[in-house]
Amino acid sequence: MSAIRELTFAPKGGGRLPLPDRCSLDLSCFEEPEVQDALAVAIEEILYVVTFSGIELQALDGVTVTSDCRVAACALQDLPQDQVPLEMNPQPEVMEMARTAAVRREGDLRFHIVLRRGLALSTLSLEPAMQRLALGCIAHEAAHVEHESHLYRMFPDSYGKPLECGNRSRQTFLKAMDVWSEYAACRSSGMFRPEAVEEFEGILCRAIEDSSAAALEQIKAHREGRGAGDVFRELQQIFGDVFICAGYLLGHVHGMERNLKDHTERLHEVFKRIRR
Amino acid sequence: MKDLITRLERILHELWLQEFVWESIEVFAPIYELICEMMAQCGLVFGRHEEEWRIVMYEKPEAGEAARKALQRWTDPVDEPGA
Numbered sequence: 001m002s003a004i005r006e007l008t009f010a011p012k013g014g015g016r017l018p019l020p021d022r023c024s025l026d027l028s029c030f031e032e033p034e035v036q037d038a039l040a041v042a043i044e045e046i047l048y049v050v051t052f053s054g055i056e057l058q059a060l061d062g063v064t065v066t067s068d069c070r071v072a073a074c075a076l077q078d079l080p081q082d083q084v085p086l087e088m089n090p091q092p093e094v095m096e097m098a099r100t101a102a103v104r105r106e107g108d109l110r111f112h113i114v115l116r117r118g119l120a121l122s123t124l125s126l127e128p129a130m131q132r133l134a135l136g137c138i139a140h141e142a143a144h145v146e147h148e149s150h151l152y153r154m155f156p157d158s159y160g161k162p163l164e165c166g167n168r169s170r171q172t173f174l175k176a177m178d179v180w181s182e183y184a185a186c187r188s189s190g191m192f193r194p195e196a197v198e199e200f201e202g203i204l205c206r207a208i209e210d211s212s213a214a215a216l217e218q219i220k221a222h223r224e225g226r227g228a229g230d231v232f233r234e235l236q237q238i239f240g241d242v243f244i245c246a247g248y249l250l251g252h253v254h255g256m257e258r259n260l261k262d263h264t265e266r267l268h269e270v271f272k273r274i275r276r
Numbered sequence: 277m278k279d280l281i282t283r284l285e286r287i288l289h290e291l292w293l294q295e296f297v298w299e300s301i302e303v304f305a306p307i308y309e310l311i312c313e314m315m316a317q318c319g320l321v322f323g324r325h326e327e328e329w330r331i332v333m334y335e336k337p338e339a340g341e342a343a344r345k346a347l348q349r350w351t352d353p354v355d356e357p358g359a
Contacts, residue, residue, distance in 0.1 A: 147295075155301055165301070167324040167351070168308060176307035183288045184295070208277060215318040219333045232322065232331050239315050243284065243307065250285050254292070260285050271278035 003028035003036060007044050017051050020110075024062030029117050039065065042123035046135055050142040055188055057142055059149035061103050061110035065120040072114045073101035098137050100144040102152065102159060109152050109159060111145040113138070136193030143188035147181060171233060175240025182244055183251035190255025197256070197264075200249040205270045207245040212274070214238050277317075280310050316340055323351040 004026045009019035025043060027036040043063055051057055066072035097119045101112050115138065122134035152159050165173040190196070215235055222231045249267075253260055260267070287306045294303070315321070321343050322331045330350055332343040 150295065154298055158301055163301070165308075168305075169322065169324075172311050173304065173308050176304045176311060177301070179284075179307050179311075180288065180291055180304060184292065187292060211314075212318055215315075215320065216335065219319050219335055222333055228331050228333075231333070232320070232329075235315060235318075235320050236311075239311055239318070242314065243311050246281055246284055247288065250281075250288055254289065260281065267281075268278075271281075274277055 003030070005036075005040055007040075007047070009047075017048070018056035018058050019047065019051055020058055020060050023060050024064075026062065026064040026066075027120075029066055035121075038124055039120055043120070043138070046123065046138050047142070049135070050139045050189070050192075053139070053191070055139065055142045056146045056149075059109070059111050060142070060145050061105060061112040063113045063115065065115045065117050067117050069096055069099045069114045069116055073099050073112075076101045076103050076112050076114070098141045100141045100148065102148065109149070109156075111148055113141040113145065115141070132193050132195075136189065136196060139189035139192040140185050143185040144181065146188065147184040151177075151181075169236060171236045172240060175236065175243065178240070179243045179247040181247075183247040183254075186248050186251025187255040190252040194256055197249070197252050200245070200252050201264050201266055204242075204245040204249050205266055207242045208270055208274065211238050211242050277314070280314055284310055316344065321347050323347045325351045 004024055006022050007025050008022045009017065010021040011017070025040055027039055030036050030039065047057065047060075047063075064072055064076070096116070098113065098115045101114060103110055103112050119134055119137055122130040123138075125131050125134070157164070163170050163173060186200075215238060218226075218231045218234050218238075222228060249264070250260060253264070284307065287310070291298075291303060312321075317337065317340070319334050319337075319340070320331065321340070322329060324330075330347060332347055334340060334343055
C-alpha cells in the first residue's frame with residue numbers, strides 16, 4: 001500500500017462539514033504499515049473533531065508527516081518560476097512542531113499541514129497530556145488553514161509576489177502579519193489545550209528578557225565591524241519574534257475568553273523588572 | 277514593554293472582530309508600528325527614502341529621540357525648517 005493515502009470527506013448524507021472533498025495524507029516517513037494505518041485513523045478523526053469545533057478546513061490540501069517540517073514545507077511550495085514562495089522564515093524553535101504551507105493546486109491556493117513525526121506519534125500516546133498536545137497542535141495548524149485561506153482570498157496579491165508595503169521594511173511587515181496569524185490560530189484552537197497558556201507565557205517572558213541583551217550584542221557587533229544590513233536583519237528577527245510570541249499568548253488567552261491582565265503573573269513580574 | 281503588549285492585545289482583538297471586513301493589508305500596519313517602537317526603545321531606528329535605507333543604532337536610550345528626528349529630517353525633507 002502506498003504511504004501517501006487519500007482521505008475522503010465527501011458527504012454521504014445530507015449534511016456537509018467544512019472539509020475538502022478529499023485531501024492527501026503522506027505518512028511515508030514511517031515504514032511500518034500498522035503504524036501508518038493507526039496514524040491515518042487518528043489524524044482523520046482529529047480533522048473531524050476540529051471541524052466540529054468550528055474550524056473551517058475547506059482549503060486543506062493535505063497532511064504530511066516528516067522529520068523536518070521546514071524542509072518538507074518548502075518542498076511542497078512548487079511554484080512557477082516567476083513566483084516567490086510565501087514567507088518561510090524559521091519560527092521560534094520551540095514552536096516548530098508543525099507548520100502550514102500555502103500551495104498552488106490547479107490555480108487555487110490551498111494549505112498543507114506538515115507535522116513532525118514525534119508529534120504525529122503523540123496522537124497514539126496512552127498519556128492524555130501527550131494526546132492533548134498532538135490534538136492542540138493539529139487544531140492550531142487547522143486554524144491556520146482557515147485564517148490563512150481567508151487572508152489570501154481577501155488579498156490574493158499578497159501571495160506569489162513580493163509584498164507591497166510602501167516605505168516600510170518588508171521583513172518586519174511580514175513579522176507583523178505572522179503575529180496576527182499566530183494570534184488567530186491560537187484564539188481558534190486554544191480550547192483544545194488550555195494548559196498551554198503557561199508554556200506560551202514562559203516563552204514570551206524569555207523572549208522579552210533576552211531581546212535587550214541580544215539587541216545590544218548586535219549593536220556592539222556593528223561597532224566592531226559587522227555590516228549594518230546584517231545587523232538590521234538580525235534585530236528585526238529578534239524583535240519580530242518577541243511579538244510573535246506575544247501573539248501566541250494573547251491568542252490563547254483570548255481563546256479561553258480571558259484577558260492578559262487576569263492570568264499572566266509571571267509576565268507582569270517581567271514587566272516590573274525590565275521597566276522599558 | 278507592558279504598554280506595547282497592552283496595545284498589541286487591543287489591536288489584535290480589533291483585528292479579530294473585523295476579520296471579515298478588512299480592506300487591505302494596511303490593517304497590519306499598527307502591529308508593524310509597535311514592533312518598530314520596541315526596536316526604537318532598544319536602540320534601532322530606520323527609514324527608507326526612495327530606494328535608500330538608513331539605519332541608526334544607539335546604545336543609550338536617551339539618544340533615541342535625536343536619532344528619530346535625524347531620520348525624519350532625511351525621510352521627510354520638506355518638513356525641515358528652512359528647507
